[in-house]
Structure formats: structure tokens, C-alpha cells
Amino acid sequence: MRYMMIMQVSPEAAALAAETLDMDEIVALMGAYNEELQKAGVLLSGEGLSDAEEGFRVDFSTTPPVVTDGPFAEAREVFTGFWILEVSSREEAEHWARKCPLGPGVALEVRRVQEVADLGLDADNEWIAKEQEWRAANS
Template identity: 60%
Template sequence: MTRYMLILRSTPEAEKAMENVDFNDVIEAMGRYNEELIKAGVLLAGEGLAGPEDGFVVDFDSDTPVVTDGPYTEAKELFNGFWMLGVSSIEEAKQWARKCPLGPGARLEVRRVTETEEFPQDNEWVQKELKWKKEGVWQ
């Protein structure tokens, strides 16, 4: 099994396109998609995010990180949620991504999740991560 994260990104165009859409229709479409993922046995996790007004950004450009409360006026796309899939191949991840019920202006960024085994196994922190995962502290 290879894990892929489908990252939902929204643009101003997507938000405008959603202005006249019944939110119940959105919930139904997402619910059906999630149910299909569950029935196929590929959904590992998934969550939506609250709006940017409830968040903040930490900028590490200076010696002391600077925290800026949302909303983020400079952002062209917002990260609005994600799905974590466990699939057999990148092709399967692409198939599921194409089925996502999103509209104009929305985007899915799909990224493979690295596995601990891909890192140097003699590294102290890699060994700790493997131990944490075995203990169930970290999934």
C-alpha cells in the first residue's frame, strides 16, 4: 500500500462558483465520494478545515518567527481539507482524485506520503519514529 494525500485547494474563482450552490448538495456529493472511498477500502483519513479567519501563519523569514492571524490576504489558494488514501499505485490515486466532486476553480494537489523506511535506518530520530509508530503514539 502506498499512501497519497489529496489536498483540497480553493481559489477565489471556486468560492464565487459556490455562491449559488446549496450547501446540502455539497455535503451530499462529498458524502457519496467519501462513502465510495470507504467501500473501496482506500480511505485512511480525511478532514475539512475551518475558514482562514480561524487560523494563522507562522513566518520563519526572521530570527524570531512572526505570527500573522488569518485571513491571509496574500493567498491565492487556500488549503481547505484533505483525504489520505492507501492505494496500490499512483494510477489508482489519480483515478480517485479525478472522481472528487469539485467544481471550477478548485484544485486537488496529490502527493505521495513518504514512509519511515525511506530514511536512513541508523538515524536516532528515525529509530524513535519507528518506536513511536510501533507503540501507537504516532500513526
Template identity: 65%
Template sequence: MARYMLIMRSTPEAEALMAEQEIDFDEIIESMGRFNEELIKAGVMLAGEGLTGPEDGFVVDFNQDPPVVTDGPYTEAKELFNGFWLLEVSSKEEAKQWARKVPLGPGVKLEVRKVSDSADFPMDNPWIKKEIQWRAELAEKIAVQARAEADRLL
């Protein structure tokens, strides 16, 4: 199995078009929810998150030492990274099939990238071994948090 990240990118023009068409945010949440449910039922969704607007973020530019931090919004940005899905699928072709189903509109692009796996690196490297252990610990922490959130909601 391979992991692919579907990266949602939007343009200011797409944002303006959405506002102009007065698309109800609840409709967007519903269509994304249906898509996410389809991914979950298929057993391919590992993660997926939306992001807040650029005004809540910042950019770190490493062209200088020390790096320069600039708070958002980013006036020079032509596209904004708005969210992502992380899928575990059998092939690049399956990733393409899922990517085509994402309920996005005009002016929005979906960049799809294969996620590196620990098997892509030398297994005798001590940092790779540590990374594998960190991932196991993180998975357990996330599982505990998810169970606590589910208990809270029920």
C-alpha cells in the same frame, strides 16, 4: 502499497462562484459523503478532513528570528488549503483515478503528493525508530477515541 495525500485547494473566485450559484451546503456534504463512502468501501481511505476558513488560522513566517505569527485571514493568499484525503493505494495511477473522482467544482484544484514512508529513510537512525513507535502509539490512541465516539453515537 503507497500513501498519497489529495490536497484540496480553492481560490477566492471559486468561493464567490459557489456563493453566486447558491449551492446548498447539505448538497456538498452529501456528495463528499458519497465519495468518502466509496473510498472507505474500496479500503483505500486512511484519513480525510475539511478545514475551517482562514479566519480561524494563522501563518508562521520563518524568514525572521523569532518567527512571526500572523492571524488569518491571509489577504496575500491566492489559494486556500481547504481539506485533504489520505489514501493508501497500489500505485500513482490508482491515486490519479481516485483524484479524478473527487466531487469538486470550477476554480478548485487538487494537489496530489506521495507521502514519505519510514522505509524511505535509514532504519538504523534512532529518530526513525522513535517515529515508528510514535506512530504505533498514535494509531492505538486514535482507535480508542474512535471506539469511544462510536459508542457515544450509538
């Protein structure tokens, strides 16, 4: 099973961290964590995300969709990075999430990545077959 761990930080915690934390120490802690995930054979992907100021949202409530540049003042938390893990169970995903070296004001949202079978579509669906081909070509 694949699980995605999404790092969420409150804007206040992010501001405090920028002022008080040693970036070299943070990189070392995350590096060691990522190395542990890699050695365990569960890390598929992991990336940090740029500041919300560089991002944008696309709202599909209207036609055409409306694009709004960041930052987003109404946000109570911002997404700052993610990992995608391949594990055998929810419990194993929880094990790795608990080990992540994060502090106060930071949370991980962990969600299972859906598999094709979860969609309840026929196995011969043209678009499902194409997606499987795309995945195989990119792996």
C-alpha cells in the same frame, strides 16, 4: 503507498459557492465519495479545514519566527480540506482524485506521503525508531 489529496479553492470560487451551492447537496456528494473510498479500503483520513480567517502562518525567516493571523490577502488559493489515501500506485491515486466531486475553481493537489525509506537514513537512527514507535502507539 500513501497519497495526500489537498483541496484548493480560489477565493472567488469559494465566495461564489457560498452564495450559490446547496450545502446539503455538497455534503451528500462528498459523503457518497468518502463512502466509496472507505468501501474500497483506501481512505486513511479526510478532514475539512476551517476558514483562513481562523488560521495563522509561522514564518521562520527570522528568529524568533513571526506569527501572522489569517486571512492571507496574497493567497491565490486556499486549502479547504484533505484526504490521505493508501493505494498501490500513483495511477490509483489519480483514479480516486479524478472521481472527487469538485467543480470549477477547485483543484486537488496530490502528493505522495514520504516513507522512512525515502529519507535515506540508517535503519538504526534513534529518531526514526522513535517515530515508528509513536506511529505504532497511535494506530
